[in-house]
Amino acid sequence: MRREAALFGFREIATPIFEHTELFTLRSGPNVVEEIYAFQDKGGRDISLRPELTAPAMRFFVNELSSSARPLKMFYFGQCFRYERPQSGRFREFFQFGAELIGDPGPESDAEVIALAASIMRRIGLKQYTIRIGHIGVLRNMLAEAGVGPEAAPLILQKLDKKEYEEASQRMRDAGMDDERIGKVIDITNTVGPVEVLDKISGDAREHLLGIFRVLQAYGIDNIQVDLGVVRGLDYYTGMVFEMDAPVLGAEKQICGGGSYSLTELFGGEKTFSTGFGIGFDRTLLALEKEGYQAPVHSIDVYVLPVGDSTRQEAHHIAAQLRRAGISTDIDLMGRSLSKSMKYANGINARRTVIVGDKEMAQGSVTVRDMVTGEQTLVKREELLTFLEK
RNA sequence: GCCGGGUUGGGGUAGCUUGGUUAUCCUGUGGGACUGUGGAUCCCUCGACUCGGGUUCAAAUCUCGGACCCGGCCCCA
Numbered sequence: 521m522r523r524e525a526a527l528f529g530f531r532e533i534a535t536p537i538f539e540h541t542e543l544f545t546l547r548s549g550p551n552v553v554e555e556i557y558a559f560q561d562k563g564g565r566d567i568s569l570r571p572e573l574t575a576p577a578m579r580f581f582v583n584e585l586s587s588s589a590r591p592l593k594m595f596y597f598g599q600c601f602r603y604e605r606p607q608s609g610r611f612r613e614f615f616q617f618g619a620e621l622i623g624d625p626g627p628e629s630d631a632e633v634i635a636l637a638a639s640i641m642r643r644i645g646l647k648q649y650t651i652r653i654g655h656i657g658v659l660r661n662m663l664a665e666a667g668v669g670p671e672a673a674p675l676i677l678q679k680l681d682k683k684e685y686e687e688a689s690q691r692m693r694d695a696g697m698d699d700e701r702i703g704k705v706i707d708i709t710n711t712v713g714p715v716e717v718l719d720k721i722s723g724d725a726r727e728h729l730l731g732i733f734r735v736l737q738a739y740g741i742d743n744i745q746v747d748l749g750v751v752r753g754l755d756y757y758t759g760m761v762f763e764m765d766a767p768v769l770g771a772e773k774q775i776c777g778g779g780s781y782s783l784t785e786l787f788g789g790e791k792t793f794s795t796g797f798g799i800g801f802d803r804t805l806l807a808l809e810k811e812g813y814q815a816p817v818h819s820i821d822v823y824v825l826p827v828g829d830s831t832r833q834e835a836h837h838i839a840a841q842l843r844r845a846g847i848s849t850d851i852d853l854m855g856r857s858l859s860k861s862m863k864y865a866n867g868i869n870a871r872r873t874v875i876v877g878d879k880e881m882a883q884g885s886v887t888v889r890d891m892v893t894g895e896q897t898l899v900k901r902e903e904l905l906t907f908l909e910k
Numbered sequence: 911g912c913c914g915g916g917u918u919g920g921g922g923u924a925g926c927u928u929g930g931u932u933a934u935c936c937u938g939u940g941g942g943a944c945u946g947u948g949g950a951u952c953c954c955u956c957g958a959c960u961c962g963g964g965u966u967c968a969a970a971u972c973u974c975g976g977a978c979c980c981g982g983c984c985c986c987a
């Protein structure tokens with residue numbers, strides 16, 4: 521994931537494990553405290569273990585990076601904490617990987633971020649996942665045009681997001697909407713499918729989404745759908761929103777969520793449009809496991825194996841030389857017998873062993889054993905590095 | 911906040927219903943057989959009943975309470 525983000529020109533940041541509680545209530549509302557590890561420190565300050573990383577990342581941006589060149593592209597990977605009842609795919613401590621692109625609201629920036637999220641999934645080898653893209657502006661505009669005030673809209677959107685249509689309809693009626701308009705809103709919520717379904721709407725949101733799809737096409741990303749029902753709860757989302765699901769996971773199947781938003785003004789900075797995503801790292805791992813993913817076996821290039829006490833010093837010289845040269849090297853530290861050391865070298869998947877014994881030293885040489893083929897070569901001490909680098 | 915299941919060496923487990931001698935097996939650790947050659951085999955070693963109360967001559971086993979873990983709801987930035 522890190523490598524892919526770096527390939528896209530994002531740079532890694534790291535922020536503190538805890539922050540002022542206010543940072544999170546500013547972003548997500550006062551009620552989130554119930555679901556946060558929030559407490560007072562010895563100085564009586566209200567602090568919290570971070571429940572997510574977007575707010576810390578944006579705080580970091582406002583505090584330290586607000587005058588850097590735009591767009592600013594950063595990513596992060598770290599643990600987060602939520603005080604919730606754990607269940608499958610939901611832990612009180614979990615890892616989040618995410619990226620934020622700061623300073624441009626255009627469709628190409630949105631597409632860049634989605635392309636990164638999708639490329640990460642491709643890179644790590646996840647086979648089954650879907651991407652759904654929506655636009656908050658579509659429903660917001662419809663509600664605004666129907667005369668729904670800014671205080672009623674968020675609740676309606678929330679109900680629509682959960683597909684609780686009866687409640688949503690009731691609230692829309694309460695806000696003075698007629699049945700025809702309500703029906704239209706619900707119809708839009710259920711608009712799911714390929715790009716062509718965008719023909720059902722018009723305006724800026726449509727153009728914006730079409731712009732995103734054009735770029736994604738260039739990446740060959742095709743497991744992607746329009747879903748105008750993706751609303752993603754909170755107010756600070758300003759436009760495009762997207763989610764990724766891994767169907768193998770069942771109830772907790774969302775592995776990634778993101779969109780464009782504006783938070784900096786809440787944290788004392790200038791209003792800045794950003795777009796980003798967060799990947800539920802643990803869930804993604806679970807999904808990979810369910811698909812039969814085999815983690816790569818750890819191995820090491822060379823295991824240096826002194827025979828007897830007289831050669832230990834030289835063995836350390838060799839290990840130091842190989843390590844300086846960038847060859848991953850391990851060495852016997854316990855003074856074990858040749859046989860035991862071989863067994864150990866086998867256990868740590870050493871590709872080759874360098875046997876440093878009196879016999880070899882007498883000729884100014886060492887023995888290099890290929891642990892896969894079993895082939896052994898007597899190599900002059902001064903030619904060892906070149907031999908191993910081949 | 912509600913509900914269900916669970917907790918035995920480092921990992922995986924048997925034993926619990928029907929209380930009773932040294933708590934089973936696999937794996938792992940360290941050593942040896944084997945200070946000059948790994949993956950095998952054999953031997954030795956290390957290492958556990960979640961905590962507290964109760965019942966009992968006797969508790970891993972029955973009982974009550976707590977902690978923690980797993981899972982299902984609620985919620986999910």
